[in-house]
Amino acid sequence: MAIEIARRDILAGGAALAAATVLRPREAHAAKTLKVVLESEVVIFDPHFTTAAITRTFGLHVFDTLFAMDGKGEIKPQMVGAYEVSADKLTWTFTLRDGLKWHDGPPVTAAECVASINRWSPRDALGRMLKAATASMAAKDAKTFTIQLKEPFPLMLPTLGKANAPLPVMMPERLANTSGDQRITTPIGSGPFKFRPDLWKSGNVMVLERNADYVPRAEPADFLAGGKRVKIDQVELKVMPDQLTGASALIKGEIDYMQYLPFDMLANLKRERNVKLLGIGGIHQFQGNFRLNHEFPPFNDPAIRRVLWKLVDQSSILSAIGVPEEFRAPQCPSFWMCDAPYSTTAGSEVAKVDIAAAREALKATSYKGEPVVILEVAGSISQTAAQVLAQNMKDAGFKVDAQTMDWGTVLARRAKKDGWSMFAVYSNGTDMLSPLNHFYIASTCADYPGWSCDTRIPTLLKAFGQAEDEAGRKRIAAEIQAIAYELTPAVMWGQFTIPAGYRSNLKNLPQSSYPMFWEVDV
Incomplete structure (x- = not known):
């Protein structure tokens, strides 16, 4: 019942977004659709609200962050175009890069980033540390905001670019003004994919569509950082009753990617010429x-x-x-x-x-x-x-x-x-x-x-x-x-390690335990 209620809220709140998506002319080429099975169904759409990994996966595609972690664990600018720190390390100034837009059209503003940080920070350990060290935070103009500290905070970039949930994603101000103990039900971000509320069927499938207005960074994609270039038209997040059903669908070519393969099927999957395994160690x-x-x-x-x-x-x-x-x-x-x-x-x-x-x-x-x-x-x-x-x-x-x-x-x-x-x-x-x-x-x-x-x-x-x-x-x-x-x-x-599995015809799939569907092509 809770899921159905949330679904009605999203359909109502996302009506304008859905209409704009439906009315936009479709590209002439045949649609490229990636069918994937993730660890579970997405039931919480608010990356500030929960530490659930499935919500993080959803959030990384639909929303964006000011900074992001690369494959070496280093933090790089993402939505931020430039930043500077005062000599006394008490004043941080951040300027957003050009071309950032919310999925429903308006440009991303510095004031909305301030509101997003204020909503997220009380729910996260690093966020609370930042909040405690902050004297003030405010927008200077449409693209620039400052954080004035009470004392130096060496973890500024690791905090704003953290890879673990709850994610410090940026939201439109009307969403960021939602109380932190209330979930947002209309997931509108500025990330490389848009959520399609009109195509969502609870318990069956969710569709993320390529955000045609997304402007990637110039540098190559590297884990969660860099230019996230989307080469497919949409991702279907399919719900399967169990892992064995999902693995069987992968073998048959009914899906293209499965996040968690069942261990008792690994031997069989290794023998499948059209399936590749992705198992990474370390972190x-x-x-x-x-x-x-x-x-x-x-x-x-x-x-x-x-x-x-x-x-x-x-x-x-x-x-x-x-x-x-x-x-x-x-x-x-x-x-x-x-x-x-x-x-x-x-x-x-x-x-x-x-x-x-x-x-x-x-x-x-x-x-x-x-x-x-x-x-x-x-x-x-x-x-x-x-x-x-x-x-x-x-x-x-x-x-x-x-x-x-x-x-x-x-x-x-x-x-x-x-x-x-x-x-x-x-x-x-x-x-x-x-x-x-x-x-x-x-x-x-x-x-x-x-x-x-x-x-x-x-x-x-x-x-x-x-x-x-x-x-x-x-x-x-x-x-x-x-x-x-x-x-x-x-x-x-x-x-x-839990190996992921994907069809051998997929190209450029990011090699990570995080499911990521920018860069991949079919």
């Missing part, structure tokens, strides 16, 4: 986590939370999921990913799988048999991860209530402080490789599902952002992790 791997609810029994007791460190066996979970050895990392104790800049073992001595020891530790806590409500996404690898942990929890003396649902329902349920204890999820490495963007650390003591809080962490996060060198940041990252093992905001269930 493009994923980190699996069990996110715990600190506001709801039994995990409102930190001693009970810490018992889980003795019950999560990463090797067993990844084996149960079917992750081949070539696509997984060994047992990884680092919140900031292994084989990444801030990898550390600090505090991890408690993370040793031992069910007998867990049973004794649980008896010493306040646990009185309260059910642990686990939200499971039906048919997903995270459900398998949760099932492996659930068995270990039962063996240790926990009472487990596993509830199966789709991801959209998990997102709705996790927003409430009661009725759930934990859920399993996995996130891109780019979301987890630093204390400042790791979902469950950066949101410490913030209004974020799970509501974990240790007041030492926000202070250390600020120190991390102000550290003068990499050695200092690594030291602070280790301190934060040691506290996180005590706090237990989440427990890692493994680091791995």
